[in-house]
Amino acid sequence: MTAQRVLELNEVHAGYLPGVNILNGCSIHADQGELIGIIGPNGAGKSTLLKAVFGQVNVREGEVKLHGDNITGLGADKLVEKGVGMVPQNNNVFPSLSIEDNLRMGAFQKPSLFNERFEFVADLFPELAKRRKQRAGGLSGGERQMVAMGRALMMDPAVLLLDEPSAGLSPVRQDEAFLRVAEINKQGVTIVMVEQNARRCLQISHRAYVLDQGKDAYTGSGRSMLNDPKVIELYLGTLATDVEEKAHNEEQPAAAAPEAAPEVAPAEPTLPEPKRASDAHGTPSPEDKPDSSS
Numbered sequence: 253m254t255a256q257r258v259l260e261l262n263e264v265h266a267g268y269l270p271g272v273n274i275l276n277g278c279s280i281h282a283d284q285g286e287l288i289g290i291i292g293p294n295g296a297g298k299s300t301l302l303k304a305v306f307g308q309v310n311v312r313e314g315e316v317k318l319h320g321d322n323i324t325g326l327g328a329d330k331l332v333e334k335g336v337g338m339v340p341q342n343n344n345v346f347p348s349l350s351i352e353d354n355l356r357m358g359a360f361q362k363p364s365l366f367n368e369r370f371e372f373v374a375d376l377f378p379e380l381a382k383r384r385k386q387r388a389g390g391l392s393g394g395e396r397q398m399v400a401m402g403r404a405l406m407m408d409p410a411v412l413l414l415d416e417p418s419a420g421l422s423p424v425r426q427d428e429a430f431l432r433v434a435e436i437n438k439q440g441v442t443i444v445m446v447e448q449n450a451r452r453c454l455q456i457s458h459r460a461y462v463l464d465q466g467k468d469a470y471t472g473s474g475r476s477m478l479n480d481p482k483v484i485e486l487y488l489g490t491l492a493t494d495v496e497e498k499a500h501n502e503e504q505p506a507a508a509a510p511e512a513a514p515e516v517a518p519a520e521p522t523l524p525e526p527k528r529a530s531d532a533h534g535t536p537s538p539e540d541k542p543d544s545s546s
């Protein structure tokens with residue numbers, strides 16, 4: 253039996269400014285139940301790829317398909333209705349609302365789904381359910397990330413798009429975030445995850461793509477890419493010796509990255525936490541302005 257294609261980008265060219273494309277013929281796909289990782293250097297267009305799916309950047313050529321239907325250029329509300337769930341990297345919770353109301357916002361198009369979907373999210377994130385009346389603004393970065401994922405899961409999405417779920421978290425919290433993502437996927441949710449932490453991303457991804465200059469440069473299974481000398485040399489190597497990380501490694505030589513690891517295992521040495529300027533990529537725009545400072 254062939255796997256059901258959930259999401260497909262065919263030769264997508266997209267950009268923000270007239271005449272300047274950031275995606276230059278990018279093709280990726282995700283089949284039912286897959287966890288797809290997208291890695292690549294800063295500025296490669298990873299966030300833009302998710303925005304191209306979520307109607308937040310002009311797709312000038314090529315197409316985006318969901319279950320075979322052309323969804324190129326549809327607005328966020330239509331996309332959510334059709335089954336695309338998006339968790340932007342920043343500004344992804346409503347700080348003045350409670351955890352429960354954040355989740356309610358996720359189901360606002362179909363309030364009748366709330367109870368059933370709340371149960372699903374509560375099973376994944378029991379700590380959120382216990383604290384459902386607490387304001388999201390008072391939560392830690394990792395907890396906010398859970399609320400944001402929970403909110404996107406409220407509409408029972410066909411595909412969940414995650415932009416750097418581990419960004420800004422401490423190494424231990426990063427491991428936890430990856431385990432949560434893997435758990436959501438085990439529940440049957442197809443996921444496309446952009447990640448800066450390439451090794452961790454490849455460890456949990458069924459398949460992955462390296463995005464370079466707006467094109468899918470390499471693809472393969474997560475494991476094969478972890479061990480592919482070309483990927484290591486050109487991409488994992490580059491990412492692992494990112495200037496700031498290099499400086500950090502010189503201070504703490506014991507924190508060097510592992511050669512390759514088969515599973516996410518918190519006991520392993522962990523890559524230093526990326527310290528990057530936060531970017532305010534695509535987000536829902538409620539009247540109460542979300543905020544992700546923590």
Ligand SMILES: Nc1ncnc2c1ncn2[C@@H]1O[C@H](COP(=O)(O)OP(=O)(O)OP(=O)(O)O)[C@@H](O)[C@H]1O
Nearest residue numbers: 268269274292293294295296297298299300301448
């Ligand atoms: N709103 C925007 N307007 C104009 N240019 C933009 C906009 N957002 C991103 N870009 C440009 O698009 C390019 C790709 O950005 P993008 O955010 O997709 O990269 P990325 O791979 O996600 O990088 P990072 O790893 O730093 O998150 C960059 O050169 C960036 O400056």
Ligand SMILES: [Mg+2]
Nearest residue numbers: 298299300415
């Ligand atoms: Mg990005």
